[in-house]
Amino acid sequence: xxxxxxxxxxxxxxxxxxxxxxxxxxxxxxxxxxxxxxxxxxxxxxxxxxxxxxxxxxxxxxxxxxxxxxxxxxxxxxxxxxxxxxxxxxxxxxxxxxxxxxxxxxxxxxxxxxxxxxxxxxxxxxxxxxxxxxxxxxxxxxxxxxxxxxxxxxxxxxxxxxxxxxxxxxxxxxxxxxxxxxxxxxxxxxxxxxxxxxxxxxxxxxxxxxxxxxxxxxxxxxxxxxxxxxxxxxxxxxxxxxxxxxxxxxxxxxxxxxxxxxxxxxxxxxxxxxxxxxxxxxxxxxxxxxxxxxxxxxxxxxxxxxxxxxxxxxxxxxxxxxxxxxxxxxxxxxxxxxxxxxxxxxxxxxxxxxxxxxxxxxxxxxxxxxxxxxxxxxxxxxxxxxxxxxxxxxxxxxxxxxxxxxxxxxxxxxxxxxxxxxxxxxxxxxxxxxxxxxxxxxxxxxxxxxxxxxxxxxxxxxxxxxxxxxxxxxxxx
Numbered sequence: 001x002x003x004x005x006x007x008x009x010x011x012x013x014x015x016x017x018x019x020x021x022x023x024x025x026x027x028x029x030x031x032x033x034x035x036x037x038x039x040x041x042x043x044x045x046x047x048x049x050x051x052x053x054x055x056x057x058x059x060x061x062x063x064x065x066x067x068x069x070x071x072x073x074x075x076x077x078x079x080x081x082x083x084x085x086x087x088x089x090x091x092x093x094x095x096x097x098x099x100x101x102x103x104x105x106x107x108x109x110x111x112x113x114x115x116x117x118x119x120x121x122x123x124x125x126x127x128x129x130x131x132x133x134x135x136x137x138x139x140x141x142x143x144x145x146x147x148x149x150x151x152x153x154x155x156x157x158x159x160x161x162x163x164x165x166x167x168x169x170x171x172x173x174x175x176x177x178x179x180x181x182x183x184x185x186x187x188x189x190x191x192x193x194x195x196x197x198x199x200x201x202x203x204x205x206x207x208x209x210x211x212x213x214x215x216x217x218x219x220x221x222x223x224x225x226x227x228x229x230x231x232x233x234x235x236x237x238x239x240x241x242x243x244x245x246x247x248x249x250x251x252x253x254x255x256x257x258x259x260x261x262x263x264x265x266x267x268x269x270x271x272x273x274x275x276x277x278x279x280x281x282x283x284x285x286x287x288x289x290x291x292x293x294x295x296x297x298x299x300x301x302x303x304x305x306x307x308x309x310x311x312x313x314x315x316x317x318x319x320x321x322x323x324x325x326x327x328x329x330x331x332x333x334x335x336x337x338x339x340x341x342x343x344x345x346x347x348x349x350x351x352x353x354x355x356x357x358x359x360x361x362x363x364x365x366x367x368x369x370x371x372x373x374x375x376x377x378x379x380x381x382x383x384x385x386x387x388x389x390x391x392x393x394x395x396x397x398x399x400x401x402x403x404x405x406x407x408x409x410x411x412x413x414x415x416x417x418x419x420x421x422x423x424x425x426x427x428x429x430x431x432x433x434x435x436x437x438x439x440x441x442x443x444x445x446x447x448x449x450x451x452x453x454x455x456x457x458x459x460x461x462x463x464x465x466x467x468x469x470x471x472x473x474x475x476x477x
Contacts, residue, residue, distance in 0.1 A: 004029040005171035006472065009080055009228040012174055013121075016059075016079040019067065023079030027056035027123065030081045034125075034172045037476055040153060043166035044083050045129045045144040046094050052081055052125035059123075076255075077235055078121030080174050085164055086127040087134050087179060089208070090114055093124065098132040098141035100336040101329060112207040112240050113177060113219055120235040128163030128176060133326065134217075135341050137187040137412055138396055139163060142338070146392050149191060150473035152437040155389035158191035160184040164222050165192040170476035175223040175232045181318065183385075183415030185220045189427035190384035190442030193471060195229045195459065196222045196427045198419070200450045204236045205243030210325055212244050215422060216317060225469055226428060226460040230254050233456075247450070254453060258460040263297030268373070270304040270382040273414050277403035279387035285431035285441040286383045292465050293381065305373040305380065307417045309362035314420045315409060316351055316359035323348025340395070340408045363420055370421040371449060379458055380446040384427045386414050388439040414444070424452045428459040429469040 004012075004026065015021035031049045038044050059079050089095050089107035091114075096102045110118070118124065129139050129147045139162025140146035147162045149155040150170050157166045161178025165188035168176045178185045180198040189196020201215035221232040237251035269290055272278045293300050322344040329337060330345050337345075374380065386400050396408040405411050418425045425446045432438035443462065447455035463469050 001029045001032050002171070002477065005033045006224070008225060009174035009223060010231045013077060013080055017074050019063065023056035023059040023123075024053065026079055027052050027081055027125075030172060030174070031125070033170070033476070037170045037172060040475055041148045041150055041157075041166050041170060042145055043128055043147050043163040043170065043172060044126045045086060045163065046127040048093070048124070048126050052123050055123040075119065075121035076231070077117060080122050081125045082117060082122040082175070082177070083126040083128050083164070083167060083173055084114060084124065085161055085176075085178055086130045087160075088113055088177065090124065090127065093127065095127065096143050098130045098134070098143060100142050101333045103143050109208070112205050112242065113236060117177070117235055122235075128161075128167055130160045130163060132338050132341055134160035134179060134181065134184060135338070135344060136160065136396060136408055137183045138394075139188070140392070140395070148392055149389050149439075150475045151193065151439055152389065153475065154392060155439065156191065156392045156394070158188035158385075158389065161196070161222060162188045165189055165194055165196065168192075168222050168224055169194050169473055171472070175221060175228050177219065177232075177236070178222050179217055179219050180419070181217040182314070182409060182419060183412045185222060186384050186415050186425060186427040186442070186444060187412065189222055191389045191440060193429045193440035193469060193473070194222055194224050195226050195429070195469065196220070197229050197233065197456070198425045199233065199237070199452045200247070200424045201422050202243075202245045202247040203452060205238075205240035205246040207240060207242040209243070211321065214321065215245055216321070216419060226426075226456055226463050227258060230258060230456045254456065256453070258457050260457040260461065261297070262458065262461055264299060265297070265378050266299045266301065266376070267293060267379045267381055268303035268377040269293070269300050270302070270380065273382055273417055274304045274307050276386055276413055277401040278383065279401055281388050281433040281435070282383050282386065282441055285433065286443065289381075289430050289443050292462060295465060296461050301377070303373075303377065305370050307366065310366055310417045310420050311413065313359045313362035313366060314416045315347070316355055317363065318409075319344055319348035320351050320356055321348070323351075343407070366421050370423055374423070374448045378448070378454070382444055383414055384442040384444040386411060388433050388435070388441060418444070418446050423447060423449050424455045426455050426459045428463055430466065431468055
């Protein structure tokens with residue numbers, strides 16, 4: 001059973017499709033792993049094993065009837081279990097947004113992502129943990145408590161897609177969905193030694209969505225390998241008429257082979273994204289990756305775009321979005337909201353029209369500076385986070401390398417500097433710290449606007465050269 005749950009998702013799907021494994025066997029293995037490991041890490045917060053087994057048995061019966069008949073092709077994810085992030089509405093399945101306000105909420109409709117992955121054959125078995133409204137890269141909330149890092153249970157797994165990252169890392173799921181506004185796919189991917197991919201805004205449609213024009217928060221995949229992340233992403237991506245910013249290109253373009261020759265490709269390497277404070281344990285791992293990139297044939301140069309104005313633009317636009325979404329709750333349910341959510345809403349309510357307009361101008365300038373920078377380099381490569389996983393009972397770090405953090409967002413700058421430019425970025429396992437319990441460190445690869453496939457190819461090549469992502473947390477073995 002333990003060997004089965006760590007098989008690649010793409011391989012499991014192929015074995016089910018060819019009849020060498022039943023969907024029920026795959027489902028039972030993952031259910032057993034969840035029952036064994038989840039009490040230690042608290043990654044899944046709603047668990048529906050009987051629902052998953054019924055769907056798996058129904059698929060097996062369908063396959064038995066169809067065996068030997070023409071036209072019996074299965075959708076790509078058929079038989080693979082999935083548990084959606086608890087920010088994603090699932091019809092008839094509790095969706096809390098990690099908030100006491102919605103502790104017992106049962107949505108009446110599925111999110112477009114759920115519709116799409118269900119059509120692709122994935123079987124829903126529950127929901128994964130997230131901080132309240134996805135606010136903060138530390139997965140804890142007053143409804144379900146904290147999700148723990150499987151490499152060191154005393155540490156955070158990151159967030160806000162922390163439950164999904166831990167579930168994938170521990171073999172409880174073959175892959176996971178997530179979302180990323182500041183860092184929420186890349187940060188937990190980095191902290192859990194899995195892949196977290198933030199695609200170009202519009203790649204994965206978001207519906208229902210209070211702001212259909214939002215291009216800061218995106219949906220994306222997490223998995224134990226880049227190939228499996230691309231496998232899930234191919235099913236997630238593609239246009240939807242209900243999402244006006246969705247990109248027309250179909251998801252199947254991401255199902256192509258990822259192998260690519262990177263010889264003589266010029267890439268930019270940054271240790272600190274232009275002067276951010278960095279924990280020396282992170283730098284030790286990141287600095288060693290230059291040689292890996294060179295071994296792939298890349299021409300590696302020290303360079304970084306000008307991120308001036310990124311903090312003002314990001315924090316202003318984020319604050320306004322929080323006010324737009326949650327200000328009514330501040331009036332009626334303030335006592336149920338965590339302090340950082342209250343702070344972010346109140347920040348948004350204080351923003352003037354002039355300030356918001358300036359933030360959008362700064363954002364535009366940042367996009368063009370990044371675009372021009374990446375016309376000279378194929379990729380920008382550097383750290384994901386500025387420090388390793390910190391204690392799980394700390395809501396956010398107050399300082400990094402002796403530099404004080406001003407608010408709960410400050411420590412995410414190495415990720416949200418990229419967010420505000422709308423360029424795709426991925427976290428891929430790169431190594432471990434020398435702590436008594438070694439902690440994962442990821443490499444962030446940023447690509448040209450809409451070059452999502454190129455980012456996946458670069459990450460795949462790096463992953464194949466290092467093999468770091470093949471290591472599994474002891475708690476899951």
